[in-house]
Amino acid sequence: MDIKSCMKRNVFYINPKTTIHEAAEILVKHHIGLLPVVDNEGIPIGVIGMRDLLKLELPDFVNFVADVDFVHDFGAVEDTRPPAKTLQKTIKSLMRPVITAEEDCGLLRAYALMLQQNLHDIPVVSKEGKLIGIASRVDVGSAILSAWGKAE
Amino acid sequence: MSPFAIVLSTIVFFGSLALIFSEKVNRSIVAIAGSMLMIIVGKILGFYTEEAAIEAIDFNTLGLLMGMMILVAMLEPTGFFEYLAVLAARTSKGKPIRLFVLLGGITTVLSMFLDNVTTVVLIAPVTILISEILGVSALPYLVAEAILSNTGGAATLVGDPPNVLIGSAAGLSFNDFLVHALPIVLVSWAGALFLLQYLFKKELAKRPRRSKAVMKLNPAETLNQPQTARKILIVLGGAILFFFLHNSLHIEPSLVALAAAAVALLWVQPDIQEILKKVEWSVLVFFGALFIMVGGLEHSGALSLVVGLFSKSSGISPVLFGVLIIWIVAALSAVVDNVPITIALIPIVKGLGETGMDVGPLWWALVLGAGFGGNGTIIGATANIIVASLSEKTREPITSAVWVKRGLPVMLLTCAIASILYALLYRWL
Numbered sequence: 001m002d003i004k005s006c007m008k009r010n011v012f013y014i015n016p017k018t019t020i021h022e023a024a025e026i027l028v029k030h031h032i033g034l035l036p037v038v039d040n041e042g043i044p045i046g047v048i049g050m051r052d053l054l055k056l057e058l059p060d061f062v063n064f065v066a067d068v069d070f071v072h073d074f075g076a077v078e079d080t081r082p083p084a085k086t087l088q089k090t091i092k093s094l095m096r097p098v099i100t101a102e103e104d105c106g107l108l109r110a111y112a113l114m115l116q117q118n119l120h121d122i123p124v125v126s127k128e129g130k131l132i133g134i135a136s137r138v139d140v141g142s143a144i145l146s147a148w149g150k151a152e
Numbered sequence: 153m154s155p156f157a158i159v160l161s162t163i164v165f166f167g168s169l170a171l172i173f174s175e176k177v178n179r180s181i182v183a184i185a186g187s188m189l190m191i192i193v194g195k196i197l198g199f200y201t202e203e204a205a206i207e208a209i210d211f212n213t214l215g216l217l218m219g220m221m222i223l224v225a226m227l228e229p230t231g232f233f234e235y236l237a238v239l240a241a242r243t244s245k246g247k248p249i250r251l252f253v254l255l256g257g258i259t260t261v262l263s264m265f266l267d268n269v270t271t272v273v274l275i276a277p278v279t280i281l282i283s284e285i286l287g288v289s290a291l292p293y294l295v296a297e298a299i300l301s302n303t304g305g306a307a308t309l310v311g312d313p314p315n316v317l318i319g320s321a322a323g324l325s326f327n328d329f330l331v332h333a334l335p336i337v338l339v340s341w342a343g344a345l346f347l348l349q350y351l352f353k354k355e356l357a358k359r360p361r362r363s364k365a366v367m368k369l370n371p372a373e374t375l376n377q378p379q380t381a382r383k384i385l386i387v388l389g390g391a392i393l394f395f396f397l398h399n400s401l402h403i404e405p406s407l408v409a410l411a412a413a414a415v416a417l418l419w420v421q422p423d424i425q426e427i428l429k430k431v432e433w434s435v436l437v438f439f440g441a442l443f444i445m446v447g448g449l450e451h452s453g454a455l456s457l458v459v460g461l462f463s464k465s466s467g468i469s470p471v472l473f474g475v476l477i478i479w480i481v482a483a484l485s486a487v488v489d490n491v492p493i494t495i496a497l498i499p500i501v502k503g504l505g506e507t508g509m510d511v512g513p514l515w516w517a518l519v520l521g522a523g524f525g526g527n528g529t530i531i532g533a534t535a536n537i538i539v540a541s542l543s544e545k546t547r548e549p550i551t552s553a554v555w556v557k558r559g560l561p562v563m564l565l566t567c568a569i570a571s572i573l574y575a576l577l578y579r580w581l
Contacts, residue, residue: 059284060546064277070238070373075365076287 003110004103006143007124007133013038016045020094021087024053034121034134037095042130044123046095053094056082100125103132111140157199161452164190165445165496173488180434183441190448199452208447209440212320212406213313218436219409220310223388224270225430226416230381233262233274234374241282242371246363248288248356249349252296255279256345259297260304263535264311265392268301272535276542282369287361291548292352295558296345298535299527303344303566306523307337309405310395313439314494314522316405321498322515325399332516336573340524340566347565351558380420387416442495450499459503470510471578474517475571481518482567485525486532486560494522513578520570528563530555 013036014023023035027050037046059077062068100123101110114122114137122140124133168186172179187205194200227233236258244251255275262271276294283290305311309319309326315333318324349356375381391412398405417424449455468476484493497518505511526533530540530552536559543550 059281061277061281061284063545064542065234065281067376070370071281071285072370073285073362073365073368075285075362076360077284078362080287 001107001143001147002103003101003105003107003122003124003135003140004133006107006139007135008139009133011036011123011131011134013044013131014048014091015039016090016092016095018091019087020053020056020089020091023048023091024087027053032121034123036098036123036131036134037091038131044098044100044125044129044131046092047098047123048091048095049120052096056086098123100131101135102127107140107144110135111137111144114140154197154199157194157197157452158454158457160193160197161190161199161448162454164193165449165454168445169492169496172492178434179489180438180441183438183445187441187444187448190445194448194451197452200448204451205444205447208450209443210317210320212404213316213443214436214439215404215406216310216316216320216409217313217439218431219406219411219413220267221431221436222413222427223384223391223409223416224266225427226420226422227266227381227384227388228270228274228430230377230384231374232381232385233271234278235371235381236262237275237278237282238369238371238374241366241369244366246286246360246366248286248358248360251282251286252293252349252352252356253345255293256296256300256348259301260341263301263305264308265388268305268312268533268535269538271301272298272538276539278374280542280546282366285365285369286363288358289355289548290543290546291550291554292348292355294539294543295550295555296348296352298533298539299344299348299559299562300341301535302526302533303337303341303524303562306519307334307341310409312523313435314490315519317439317491317494317498318515318519318522319405321502322511324515326395326405327399329519333519336516336520336570336577337523339573340520340569343569344527344562344566347562348558351561380422383419384416387412387419390415439491439495442492446495446499449496455499456503458500459507462500462504463507463509470513471575474513474574474578477514477517478521478524478567478571478574481521482525482528482563485522486528486563490522490526490533494518513574517574520574521567524563524566524570526563527559527566529559532559532563 012026012030012032014026016037026035027033033050035048036044037048039045057080059074099113099117099119101113103124103126110122121134121136123131124135126132164186168182171177171182191200191202191205237255240254240258241251244254259271259275275297279293279297280290283293306315307329309315309324309329315329319329391408394408395405398408481493481497501511501514501518504514526536530536530550536555540550
């Protein structure tokens, strides 16, 4: 089995000129966690995840204090929003490099890739490198587990 | 002594210093290479030997630093530093000026007995946490912590590496520091605190948006190893008691520190590999290598040449000479590391003492200049670099310009206070 058989074909994506605010709206509207960023040819050039956007609001101390368990009330940071200027920046300034799987990528290979690179979703590309789908850990994992019943 | 030896040893020393200050190569690497070059040149020209190089190393300084490093390394994971900062936040009830004084005070007291850098490394993250949940800028608190810990560190024998060096070389006891350095430092520290409050008055006047949030912080939860913390604090208390007595008991401070480290290690029995990893070996190696280089300068006769120059200009009064030392050493320490400056100046002051000059007061001038000078610039002291690089990872980085605006006035004020008190205290000597 390859990843093409379990991926979602209806994939939402954006272009590098999309603003951070618009990207957030698309994530919210479709209740998804990752948006591939594609160029004019439909080739993925980066990704923007929900965690990248949330990082804009996360307080700085979370990076410095190993255990925030003793902070029972985050106080002022709970109602701090990123400045409007930041939200109007294009996604190009925030996006991360993309790791993709080719459509004929095996399921275990895809899962191992996601595990090691700490990806929750992986964009799938055609032989020509164009974005054709996206698969989550649950998509890939379910496809692997569903084969257990057919064993022997 | 041959002029050739003097010239070559001076070139090796100043060449190494220049490379250290250029920050192109790591300072410990430069020091190791420089010290080896000094020995090789010394062997070829016949002014320095391996034995003389070993003798030049002040093991008392290294032992004292290492003992304290081990104790701090053991105290660090217990959460004691975080505990104190959270306690300060609660005690302040979220009032900025109170928080400012409390955090500054805690950092100062800790850095009077422990390494400044460790203190700041552990207090600064919690400071960022507290100011973020309060909804105020962390900048005034971070700058004040670095500056006040540098200032407070000048007060005791163990507070700052230059003090350890000077104390060991001049045979000054822990109590000598309490009598001569502490009073001047206390007055200068109070001046620094008032000036910092004035310079940050706009930031500190801003009312926190959520002062109640700090009341929900629970200090006890930050103390993740209370038993271990208690043991190490008892040992540390014992060590401080012996520091008071070391002179009358005729024991070196290094023995006190290393014995305390041994007792703490036996009592707690931590993972020794982990503890030794946290000891700052690069600092110890840097010191050792600098000692070897300065030893070469001494043996080649270069230092006695400088001493000769200084003693010829002895027309100026000793008090004025001391005040000059405060300002010159402070100015140098503001732009470069104060450790090499101190190590290089120690044999010169010693040499002046051998010519019959009363150098007792000069040692204190050196302590004050090296201690206060680091506040002047963002690179003047390691504590400054630490808070600056930490703040770079936040939304509100401390820039060099910010530091010049807030730190430089403090440096000038503390040096001025120190100069006036110094002149008053040593007028009759």
